[in-house]
Amino acid sequence: MKKFLLAAVFLVSTFISFTQNNSTAVCGTKLALTQEKVAGKIKMILPASISEEDVRNYASYYEKMFTVVFNSTTHEIVFNMVVNDANNRRVILRFLSANQIQNVIVEGSNYAVNDFYEAFLK
Numbered sequence: 001m002k003k004f005l006l007a008a009v010f011l012v013s014t015f016i017s018f019t020q021n022n023s024t025a026v027c028g029t030k031l032a033l034t035q036e037k038v039a040g041k042i043k044m045i046l047p048a049s050i051s052e053e054d055v056r057n058y059a060s061y062y063e064k065m066f067t068v069v070f071n072s073t074t075h076e077i078v079f080n081m082v083v084n085d086a087n088n089r090r091v092i093l094r095f096l097s098a099n100q101i102q103n104v105i106v107e108g109s110n111y112a113v114n115d116f117y118e119a120f121l122k
Helices: 002-020 028-039 050-062 085-100 113-121
Strands: 021-029 041-045 068-069 076-081 103-105 109-112
Touching: 028 041, 041 068, 050 068, 050 076, 050 085, 076 085, 085 103, 085 113, 103 113, 109 113
Parallel strands: 021 103
Antiparallel strands: 021 041, 041 076, 068 076, 103 109
16 A cells, blocks of 8 residues: 555656646637738747746747747747748747747647647648
8 A cells, every 4th residue: 555655646746747847838819820820920928937048049049940029028929930931930849849838829729839830830
């Protein structure tokens, strides 16, 4: 019984620590995302745990694909595509992953970043 209890505590603590690392970004509506994709200016709200320094640092690696404007008060980020095509929009996933963002919420639905790309940025 003691081993079972220790195993259960270990599993719960592992699950809790895993879910704390799972950051989520938030986008607007599906219609807004479609319009933003066409315009090459994709907006989302990043988690409060992401700093302006993190955004600046990670964005510097992708300046050939997109530039970013980040509002540190609202945590809104705007990706301005240099060349607005599917391959360059895919690089947004690298930026999100570098910031440990694994999910994006659109209209209340939670998408893994790859599913978000397939549904809205491809």
